[in-house]
Amino acid sequence: MSNPIQSLRIQLGKLQRLAQPYFLPGEESNSWQFLLLVAALLGIVVGLTLLLLTGVVAASGALIPQLQSRFLPGVPERVAGIWGGPAGAVMMLIFAASIACFVAFRNKLRQGRWLPWLLLGVIALLLLVLNGINVGISFIARNIDNSLVAYDASGFWRIVSIYGFCLLLALPIRTLQNYIIPKFGLLWREWLTKRLLDRYMGDRAYYQLNPNDESNAEVDNPDQRISEDTKNFTGTSLSFIVGILEALLTFFSFIIVLWTISKTLTFALLVYAVGGTAIIILIGRKLVKLNFQQLKLEADFRYGLVHIRDNAESIAFYKGETQESLEVERRLGGAIKNFDRLIIWQALINMIQRSYDYFSRFLPWIVIAPVYFAKGVEFGVISQSFIAFSQVFGSVSFIVNNIENLTAFSASISRLEGFQSTIESLPAPSLEAKERGDHSGSIVLRDATVTPPGTNMALIKNISLEVAINQRVLVVGPSGCGKTSLMRLVSGLWPSESGEVHRPPLGELMFIPQKPYMLLGSLREQLCYPLDQERFSDAQLRNVLEEVNLAGMVKRYPNLGIQQDWPRLLSLGEQQRLAFARLLLNSPQFAVLDEATSALDVATEKRLYGLLAQREMAFISVGHRPTLSAFHDTVLQLDGQGGWSLIPAASYVFDPS
Numbered sequence: 001m002s003n004p005i006q007s008l009r010i011q012l013g014k015l016q017r018l019a020q021p022y023f024l025p026g027e028e029s030n031s032w033q034f035l036l037l038v039a040a041l042l043g044i045v046v047g048l049t050l051l052l053l054t055g056v057v058a059a060s061g062a063l064i065p066q067l068q069s070r071f072l073p074g075v076p077e078r079v080a081g082i083w084g085g086p087a088g089a090v091m092m093l094i095f096a097a098s099i100a101c102f103v104a105f106r107n108k109l110r111q112g113r114w115l116p117w118l119l120l121g122v123i124a125l126l127l128l129v130l131n132g133i134n135v136g137i138s139f140i141a142r143n144i145d146n147s148l149v150a151y152d153a154s155g156f157w158r159i160v161s162i163y164g165f166c167l168l169l170a171l172p173i174r175t176l177q178n179y180i181i182p183k184f185g186l187l188w189r190e191w192l193t194k195r196l197l198d199r200y201m202g203d204r205a206y207y208q209l210n211p212n213d214e215s216n217a218e219v220d221n222p223d224q225r226i227s228e229d230t231k232n233f234t235g236t237s238l239s240f241i242v243g244i245l246e247a248l249l250t251f252f253s254f255i256i257v258l259w260t261i262s263k264t265l266t267f268a269l270l271v272y273a274v275g276g277t278a279i280i281i282l283i284g285r286k287l288v289k290l291n292f293q294q295l296k297l298e299a300d301f302r303y304g305l306v307h308i309r310d311n312a313e314s315i316a317f318y319k320g321e322t323q324e325s326l327e328v329e330r331r332l333g334g335a336i337k338n339f340d341r342l343i344i345w346q347a348l349i350n351m352i353q354r355s356y357d358y359f360s361r362f363l364p365w366i367v368i369a370p371v372y373f374a375k376g377v378e379f380g381v382i383s384q385s386f387i388a389f390s391q392v393f394g395s396v397s398f399i400v401n402n403i404e405n406l407t408a409f410s411a412s413i414s415r416l417e418g419f420q421s422t423i424e425s426l427p428a429p430s431l432e433a434k435e436r437g438d439h440s441g442s443i444v445l446r447d448a449t450v451t452p453p454g455t456n457m458a459l460i461k462n463i464s465l466e467v468a469i470n471q472r473v474l475v476v477g478p479s480g481c482g483k484t485s486l487m488r489l490v491s492g493l494w495p496s497e498s499g500e501v502h503r504p505p506l507g508e509l510m511f512i513p514q515k516p517y518m519l520l521g522s523l524r525e526q527l528c529y530p531l532d533q534e535r536f537s538d539a540q541l542r543n544v545l546e547e548v549n550l551a552g553m554v555k556r557y558p559n560l561g562i563q564q565d566w567p568r569l570l571s572l573g574e575q576q577r578l579a580f581a582r583l584l585l586n587s588p589q590f591a592v593l594d595e596a597t598s599a600l601d602v603a604t605e606k607r608l609y610g611l612l613a614q615r616e617m618a619f620i621s622v623g624h625r626p627t628l629s630a631f632h633d634t635v636l637q638l639d640g641q642g643g644w645s646l647i648p649a650a651s652y653v654f655d656p657s
Helices: 006-023 030-063 065-071 075-084 086-104 116-147 153-209 222-263 263-310 312-318 323-361 362-373 379-396 404-423 483-490 524-527 538-546 549-556 572-586 602-614 627-630
Strands: 443-450 462-465 472-476 500-502 509-512 590-594 618-622 634-638 644-648
Touching: 006 030, 006 116, 006 153, 006 222, 006 404, 030 075, 030 086, 030 116, 030 572, 065 116, 075 086, 116 153, 116 222, 116 379, 153 222, 153 404, 222 263, 222 379, 222 404, 263 312, 263 323, 263 404, 362 379, 443 483, 462 472, 462 483, 462 644, 472 483, 472 627, 483 509, 483 590, 483 618, 509 572, 524 538, 538 549, 538 572, 572 602, 602 627
Parallel strands: 472 618, 472 634, 509 590, 590 618
Antiparallel strands: 443 462, 443 500, 634 644
């Protein structure tokens, strides 16, 4: 079993790497600077609270002195005592130093990073004000009990009116707090999600991670990590930040009240809370692992259902419902089995929490009752001691009361930080660096070797090939010889293990796979992808559809803005023709066609290749049909053993086998 302290340090480090960048640039700052600003923020909040309280007391004394004496009994004297002693000067010195700290860090609080500090400060200010009201209510409760015991009716109603005033004062403050906290969480989620999306989509990280490879133990289900885990992390983080801040303020406010009532009760409370927290943390460590595993298994189960939805037609053709059901049930079974273990541990934790809470209720009675029976305190002190005890007990029991949420939160941190670290550790592709200016108008391979990433198996060795403008090359060879892999190398998806690869500038080379990509969008967006749809008029789009023999789509969908489930609605042949329309609209200098006409008849194939020739577009094609050689100048033949040869297309004879 690992060291609990070491595990805590590791988890706090992950939390810092996730949370700190929203408040302070992680690459430009360290954790101590972040903690310094947190302390400075609290210093500003405390100083501002004192100034506000002083202003309220002065204004009420000047405008409505009779109400001040009724609803703020003893408060003006306490405020005057603070300013009359060294405490006021010390607090103002801390207040000024805290402001100076933020001024010193102003250059790092750019790009909107001042906003979370402002919101956090407002939340802390509201918590401090509410905490002050709660402390006042504890004294009000004591006076109410004393007035009841003394049969003091006038005093009772006066104190009740003060209590009502406190409730009216607290209500709008609590409402504002309940709005600001989730709003803060929403802004944080938006920032973190966009940050992860930028890194996920940048440098083709989404491609390098291969999100469909569930054997990847480091990063499974990136979609869940970016959506669900990000939402859970920001919401729970903020909940715990506010909870811890509220617990600290409550502790320091009521521990003084409790200390003045009974030092013995204070010591007993602290010993009891520390012991209970230690026990619950040791047992709760198991929940962290189970929660982490549950998140993964739930995501795997959901992915299985999404997979069925995305491949519904293929499954229906194969009548593979039984096999798919077994696979989904297997994934569900894993989630259920793990959750069953989770329930057992949660029940154990809940039992300990209940016992911890129930036995704590005896402490004030055991300690205060003997003192009361000895007539050492008045009756109202008992109720005040219960209020103070419950407040302090709740603050020091924060971990115990939130252990289940903390374990789930810890699992969420590990998944999200693991995803972030994996993305950041991916090597930035050096593909653009190899697109040299001297070959900006050609595709050039010099002694290049085609090797799948992460393997040592060379599919094609030391290939040298140049495709200039108006040149056309047909790639042929047995299945598995590396034809598609070569297209990935040419298109810039794979690096070369050796030699050099030069490509045209970005936007001058376009790849068309056998099964074209159909995005979530309108017919207009399908045609223009990846260019801005505003670049083309509807007339241009309808004309290109007619050119690729899709005139029927123009009649079916006169409104090009219509959105449909295109991969399911269109046949593979229609999708391939739509991909050619997309290619014609993008009009690059070079095209890479990986069996892009495999689902088309020979006449349509001839028409589409003729359209490319009319536009004087150079291309590299992968195909098996003998009719393809008529559209190419050169044939690149791969032998499946890593060898290759270049043959004039006019003299190449397809192997009928």
